[in-house]
Amino acid sequence: MSALDDFRAEVAAWFRDNRPPEPDFLLPESFMEVGTDAQFEHLRAWQRKIYEAGYLGMAWPTQYGGGGKPQAFQDIVNAEMARQKVPFVPNTIGLNWAGPLILAIGTEAEKQRYIKGILTADDIWCQGFSEPDQGSDLANCQTRATRDGDEYVLNGANIWTSLGSYARYMILLARTNPLEKRYGGLSYFLCPMETPGIETQPIRKLTGEYGFTQTFFRDARIPADCLMGREGEGWKIAMMTLTFERGAAGGQAGGTARVALGVRDVVELARRSRRDGRPATEDPATRDQLVRFLIEDQGDRLCAARAAIPALCTERPLALPLSAKLRTSEHRRRLLQFALSLQGANAARYVGDARAVDGGKWQRAYFNAFSSTIGGGTSQIQANIVGERVLGLPKD
Numbered sequence: 001m002s003a004l005d006d007f008r009a010e011v012a013a014w015f016r017d018n019r020p021p022e023p024d025f026l027l028p029e030s031f032m033e034v035g036t037d038a039q040f041e042h043l044r045a046w047q048r049k050i051y052e053a054g055y056l057g058m059a060w061p062t063q064y065g066g067g068g069k070p071q072a073f074q075d076i077v078n079a080e081m082a083r084q085k086v087p088f089v090p091n092t093i094g095l096n097w098a099g100p101l102i103l104a105i106g107t108e109a110e111k112q113r114y115i116k117g118i119l120t121a122d123d124i125w126c127q128g129f130s131e132p133d134q135g136s137d138l139a140n141c142q143t144r145a146t147r148d149g150d151e152y153v154l155n156g157a158n159i160w161t162s163l164g165s166y167a168r169y170m171i172l173l174a175r176t177n178p179l180e181k182r183y184g185g186l187s188y189f190l191c192p193m194e195t196p197g198i199e200t201q202p203i204r205k206l207t208g209e210y211g212f213t214q215t216f217f218r219d220a221r222i223p224a225d226c227l228m229g230r231e232g233e234g235w236k237i238a239m240m241t242l243t244f245e246r247g248a249a250g251g252q253a254g255g256t257a258r259v260a261l262g263v264r265d266v267v268e269l270a271r272r273s274r275r276d277g278r279p280a281t282e283d284p285a286t287r288d289q290l291v292r293f294l295i296e297d298q299g300d301r302l303c304a305a306r307a308a309i310p311a312l313c314t315e316r317p318l319a320l321p322l323s324a325k326l327r328t329s330e331h332r333r334r335l336l337q338f339a340l341s342l343q344g345a346n347a348a349r350y351v352g353d354a355r356a357v358d359g360g361k362w363q364r365a366y367f368n369a370f371s372s373t374i375g376g377g378t379s380q381i382q383a384n385i386v387g388e389r390v391l392g393l394p395k396d
């Protein structure tokens with residue numbers, strides 16, 4: 001057995017033995033649905049435990065709290081967490097977007113100040129990019145940051161701020177130069193959320209859960225050293241953040257961001273479901289659909305594996321990373337829609353209805369599946385990116 005095989009066995013045993021007991025409340029499905037203090041504290045304690053066991057930030061530098069090991073070790077942990085369907089870790093924005101960004105371009109002081117707290121979950125991060133009047137058109141950002149001595153004064157509003165109720169820091173895009181209408185006037189901030197003048201207001205989702213907020217800035221004064229990079233570099237840094245967010249760049253600390261119902265769960269549901277009085281898996285049309293989903297799922301797995309080997313991606317190096325979010329989020333949405341179609345009239349029952357199949361978890365997962373087709377750039381925007389940057393199609 002290789003060292004990695006030994007490690008895989010060790011990790012599998014650790015997660016089996018340390019899985020937290022099922023709480024007496026419903027856990028959220030992903031970091032985008034953490035809506036109550038009980039859910040949050042449960043997940044935060046879980047992240048801390050995984051970090052203390054040495055299974056998070058394994059490939060990050062040791063001087064900032066990481067493990068200093070090859071990425072392959074963290075990949076094994078991530079795969080095992082997904083396989084055992086243990087709860088996800090809540091600090092997704094910190095671990096996977098803000099953290100890698102700070103390690104890539106942050107100053108030494110920023111690395112010392114922020115990285116360890118991201119890993120321990122002492123410092124939860126959120127992202128302030130979307131505004132009530134702009135989402136896809138990020139360059140139209142209107143939140144103002146005005147320099148005043150040793151401070152910036154923030155005014156404006158963000159919306160759809162995932163983890164906004166619990167975050168200690170925000171990666172924030174704001175306009176420092178109002179004369180520049182688009183890219184050039186933007187700057188990037190590592191903004192403390194406990195600043196007077198910053199307020200968050202939870203937003204209720206289609207599922208009845210909370211998880212994101214509207215965030216208001218009213219003459220909120222933050223220290224000038226919260227600026228990342230230089231004034232006017234905000235667009236460049238935001239684009240770099242999105243490459244981490246959309247999974248197109250490596251360097252993430254690891255952990256899982258959701259507990260997903262997958263294609264094998266749907267096969268198992270089909271075995272229990274009936275079509276014309278027989279198991280749905282005996283129905284040719286259902287079998288055909290299931291096989292298509294299985295092939296797509298396997299295709300996505302192989303693409304992810306292939307994307308990690310540069311020699312196999314020389315022809316179109318960006319094709320796999322830039323298309324991954326579009327492929328996998330749309331696949332999940334269609335898969336869950338199919339899972340509901342297996343339930344006949346029961347598809348209309350929801351969490352809280354004693355007659356809902358599996359407590360209504362399929363319905364909740366279906367509604368939540370839209371999150372990833374919108375957050376981080378909608379599917380239409382992702383398709384534009386693939387069309388223009390991978391296929392070289394004209395802009396219109």
Ligand SMILES: Cc1cc2nc3c(=O)[nH]c(=O)nc-3n(C[C@H](O)[C@H](O)[C@H](O)COP(=O)(O)OP(=O)(O)OC[C@H]3O[C@@H](n4cnc5c(N)ncnc54)[C@H](O)[C@@H]3O)c2cc1C
Pocket residue numbers: 032126127128129130131133134135136137158159160161162163212370371372374375376377378379380381384
């Ligand atoms: C669950 C969830 C969590 C989120 N979390 C965060 C967060 O933590 N921080 C944050 O800043 N934001 C967050 N967002 C916001 C998200 O990034 C935006 O919703 C998204 O970028 C789309 O912006 P919008 O809602 O303003 O839609 P719009 O930009 O108004 O788009 C409306 C529709 O028009 C389409 N469209 C727009 N422009 C084009 C175009 N050029 N070509 C083709 N179609 C186009 C879109 O695809 C969409 O269908 C989250 C969203 C969701 C759903």
